[in-house]
Amino acid sequence: MAMCDANIYRYVVYQNFDYLDSLSPIKRSSEIFKLETEALSMDLKKEDEFFGWMFFDNPNKYCDKLFSDCIVDEKTQSIIQEPVIHGSITTVDRAHTLVDYQYILQNGLSSYREKIESEMLKYPGDEYLLAMRDELVAIEKLVLRMQLAVEENSNGCENASKIKTALKQVPFYPARNFLEAIQSVWIIHFLLPVAEHAYYSISLGKFDQYIYPFYQKSLADGMTREEAKRILHNFYKLLNSYSDGACLLNVGPEYNELSELIIECQREFSMPAPILGARISESTPDHIWNMLIDEKLFSRGQPTFYGEDSCAAALVEKGVARDRALGFSNNSCMGIGLAGKEFNSMWGCVFSISAVLEAALNCGKLLHTNLVVPGIEKITNLCELYGAFERSADHLFDICMKSYEARADLSEKTDPDPFVSILTDGCIEKRCDRISGAEYHNVTVECMGMINVSDGICAIDDLVFKNNKYCLEELSEAVKNDFVGYEEIRNDILKCNKYGQNSDADLYAIAVAEILQRVIRKKDHANRKYSPSLHTLTANVNYGKNWGAGYDGRLAYEPFAKNAGPSDRVRKKEPTSLILSAAKLPQHKFFGGQPVDLNFSTEIIRNHKKEIASLISTYFQLGGLQLQVNSMTSELLKDAVNHPEKYNDLVVRIGGYSCYFNWLSEQVKREFIMRTEIEEKNA
């Protein structure tokens, strides 16, 4: 059971609806936050190293009424919903919060309180400042309750006196040692989702860098490495019982003893959270590579690798000054951000690129809806195709942008977040919410299906424009009918080159990416940064389920290509080809993020660390931003036995020889899985 989740918000609203409805939205937000902190129960366990367990265990009750100021008129509602017609979706994504822990640890929440109070002198009675102050008061009371629980110490915790001292200091005053630093980070980390009512993907930022001075100090004062590890273990246990576990913890690019301890913990504790984000530069030492390239970590999809120089270059492209860009943090999922300076709508817009192509190819008409994009004429060559694609993208993205803006406006007006705004630079001075007060309000625009679309354009260029084998109308008819009765056409499409094989097909992906980044970034205004991205997580499956066939030969309802990877139709995926293809994309202009996924056998992870390290670092040298790894676990191999069609490209290697898993006889497959299981046990 989660320690605390969105039920606490629903419960508080349910219990106090009429009272809350009578308040202004700003006052209401701080009141809800206060009521939530009061509704938490807490526990100090015998073995605890610091204070962490806070629960909400009341029954799941919620009222389905909206606060009266949240009800939107029909016109706004239709603007908000309009992208759905062409398969796109917008959201004001309240998670992915990345606060400036370094500042908090060095200055404490009291320094924010001072700022608020000094602004209040200038603007007495300002509602937003009052709400900010009230939320800090609520936190003070919560910490006081923690202190009382420690004094009571009903479970006989042996560290009670140390914890009591820590809670007198943090989170309001600067941390003085390792324990206090971790205690402080945990309290804030716990409260961020409470304040945002969004219990996922809260980032820990550059943890090994900002904690390191406290670690060093405590070591000098007599703390042992083992004690530090126990404190971190406590921290990891808490992280894993709260939120979705997708919190990213940065290590590097300068690796210190604490980074090493964290990597060691990550391997030993074997828990899903946090996600280790390993920052790679040319000076990443061999022993760190050897720790990071580990079969136990890889089997859990960890770490995620980030290219230090390319991530900074992406921020510069976004408009951040170079010296500031160098101080970036990698955020949960795929963000590259500046801690404490941004509001990150990480799933702000999922933009259906398939719809754009359909409109471009069919005089503005989509194949399965009545929507018509105006001003799109019949096309006869590739150049015209790109022109129509850009106009069509422009029109459809405008619909998305307007929808997002309406949502953001509504969110700021009816559901502000004073606590996160306190921790977002500039909001206290501007006396406003993070939505408009943050230096950057990033709206990540996930270009769903972009690779399928560029493969489709590649096939059209080959079969229609260059070889005149079919006319565009025939192809569209085939796609519209999910290729039923048009198998010949589909086979010809499948034989065309596809992105991901370091072939000419990549050129189409580059062209499409350039158009999209132009269309998307044109919409920037005020603090809004519409950030192009190719980051699907597993949403490529669901979005695929809701869309018809594609010009790349993808059948209706099949998944779109995942992340910046190739479509499932690509027959052979060698890692070097994929890396060369992905690196050709204008990655820095897709600063919303674009991971590439690579899968390795345990044998390679164990015996060829140097080769994997070379593969990854070459990718980053070529401009890649992010690389996700996995290993062929016995679980994956079992799935491959049951669903061979999903694993046509799965290569297994043993000894000096490698082959496709599907080529093996059933008996050999069983043997191979058994061997893998043994390896996993021995890892």
Added chain:
Amino acid sequence: MTATIFEIKRFAVHDGDGIRTTVFFKGCPLRCVWCHNPEGLTTAPQTARYAHKCIGCGECKKEGFTPDDCLGEATVLYGKEVTVEELLPILLEDRDFYETSGGGVTLSGGECLMQADFCAELLKELKKEGIRTAVDTCGFISKSALDKVIPYTDVFLYDLKAYDEDIHIKCTGVSNKQILDNIEYLDSLGKAIEIRIPYVPNHNDSQIDKIACFLAPFKNIKKIRVLPYHNYAGSKYEALSLQNTLPDRLPADEEIQRVAEKIKVITNFVVLS
């Protein structure tokens, strides 16, 4: 000049140091009972049919069908004629990876030196491009064939299957005299050699001590690798309609470790398994 090859494998990490691209040449003078690349035995191209991979695309029923058209890759053509000019750009694609990993290009097979003139030409071009080269050979080739590639080869991956001639004949169909001579020849020239010993229980397991004693005096052996026999190539024999000669018994991990340890003690070389 052309050669017949049956595969190009990228991100090859088992064919020499670093990340490599390996070209598999078709045709082999040996007939090892445990051969895991039976598609590389004959020089002539062969079509294989992996029935279980058929997705029913129907392409093979059309006139003018070539295995390239098969969308499920159920029909595979092993054996393609290529020129040096065709191969070179493909082999240079991963140059960035060779540089960061200390890798390069490996010529393998079959027995690549059955097409030694072509190999020499290809290796020469690769050296011009500054690429590190390796030749994986069974050693059953004339000195003159070796001489052609020696100037352009950085390391020889040299397979050694048995020391006793009768055992070698039994396992591979040919005498090992030339093979043993050629190792001595390469060593005398100061060429870097990596010895590879397939370990096949009930076939060459009796040969380990003798092989190790034979190798011990050489000066230019950089390492010895013991390759545990596996039977993963079974489906290839079936697909090629060849008689499956693969032995049944697989070596246990501990057995391999013991063998590697033994060779290390006798030869004092770096031994990997």
